[in-house]
Amino acid sequence: MLDALGDPTRRAIMETLRRQGPSSVAFLADRVPVSRPAISQHLKVLGLAGLVDHEPQGTRNIYRIDRTGLAEVRDWLDQFWGDALDAFAEHVRRVEGTTETGHTRSTGNGGGRSTGESEEER
Amino acid sequence: MSINQEIAPLVKAVVVPTTPERAFELFTAEMAAWWPLATHSVGLDKATDVRLEGAVGGRIVEYDKDGPVGYWGTVSDWDPPQTVGFSWHPGNDPKEAGHVTVTFRSVDDGTEVVLTHTGWERRPDGVKARAGYDSGWDYVLDFFVTHSR
Numbered sequence: 001m002l003d004a005l006g007d008p009t010r011r012a013i014m015e016t017l018r019r020q021g022p023s024s025v026a027f028l029a030d031r032v033p034v035s036r037p038a039i040s041q042h043l044k045v046l047g048l049a050g051l052v053d054h055e056p057q058g059t060r061n062i063y064r065i066d067r068t069g070l071a072e073v074r075d076w077l078d079q080f081w082g083d084a085l086d087a088f089a090e091h092v093r094r095v096e097g098t099t100e101t102g103h104t105r106s107t108g109n110g111g112g113r114s115t116g117e118s119e120e121e122r
Numbered sequence: 123m124s125i126n127q128e129i130a131p132l133v134k135a136v137v138v139p140t141t142p143e144r145a146f147e148l149f150t151a152e153m154a155a156w157w158p159l160a161t162h163s164v165g166l167d168k169a170t171d172v173r174l175e176g177a178v179g180g181r182i183v184e185y186d187k188d189g190p191v192g193y194w195g196t197v198s199d200w201d202p203p204q205t206v207g208f209s210w211h212p213g214n215d216p217k218e219a220g221h222v223t224v225t226f227r228s229v230d231d232g233t234e235v236v237l238t239h240t241g242w243e244r245r246p247d248g249v250k251a252r253a254g255y256d257s258g259w260d261y262v263l264d265f266f267v268t269h270s271r
Contacts, residue, residue: 077132077242084162085136085237091156092138092148 009034010042014051014065022064024057132239142226145233146203149224150174153182164191164212174208176200182208195219210239 012032017023020031025043029036043063046052053066138145148156153174163169164184171185175197182194192212199207203226211219220241227234 073242074132077239078134080162081132081134081237081239083158085134085235087158088149088156088235089136089138092140092145095148095155096138096140096144 007042007045009038010046013039013042013046017052017063017065022062024060024062026060028063132242133236134239135234135236137229137232137234139232142203142228142233145235146206146226149226149235150176150202150206159184174206176202195222199223 009032013028016028016031020027025036025039028043029039032039034042043052043054047054047066050068050072051066052063054061054063056062140148151174154171157163157172159165159169159172160167163172165186168186169184169191170187172182172194173185174180174182178197178200180197180200182197184191184194194212195208195210196216197206197208198221199205205223205225207221207223209216209219210222220239223238223240225236225238227236
């Protein structure tokens with residue numbers, strides 16, 4: 001589970017779900033070159049990692065990307081780079097000898113959520 | 123909200139009280155002086171240095187007392203004092219790297235530094251961040267250490 005995305009088949013499943021939207025195991029098995037049981041196993045791993053969610057539809061499950069996982073990753077990175085840039089700004093103020101300007105801000109993607117402005121639509 | 127919106131580039135900005143030339147120099151050549159190595163590194167308290175090699179193809183290298191520990195990325199854009207860009211893959215396969223671009227622009231009260239991180243959703247460490255660790259970075263580091271051995 002630690003490297004849920006470290007497996008090429010799992011990345012292919014994620015990519016298919018991203019491009020095709022919610023999908024059944026059969027649909028995924030037609031597009032990712034492994035058996036249905038293998039697809040199911042990979043989906044289980046992705047589910048445990050919080051990357052994929054599913055809901056029953058009739059006799060089968062429909063799988064989709066769990067957006068909560070992405071949002072949390074984004075929030076974490078937002079803080080990571082925010083901390084780094086704050087440290088940078090503090091250093092500049094120290095070596096350049098002024099105390100005027102300040103803290104990092106998110107541009108366009110406040111609170112870790114994007115609001116459009118995507119330069120990298122997929 | 124669509125997936126496309128959620129994987130939009132992460133953008134952070136800060137204004138620093140100096141010229142773009144100086145800001146660029148401090149950011150790149152003097153990275154070790156400000157980068158929070160104790161929390162944002164592989165070795166944490168054992169990390170002694172980080173160097174960004176200032177040229178296209180240059181690497182960002184973390185050091186401990188025994189020498190290089192690993193590479194965080196490779197410089198792809200080198201256009202001082204306006205832009206530095208690099209791949210970003212501490213702990214990951216470089217083929218799955220995200221990409222970071224940092225721009226420096228003169229504004230009234232100094233230099234606006236804008237950092238844009240794209241392709242971040244490809245990072246396996248993101249999963250780790252999600253997995254409930256206090257610090258996602260710890261997770262990155264574990265991954266990095268494991269994979270660089």
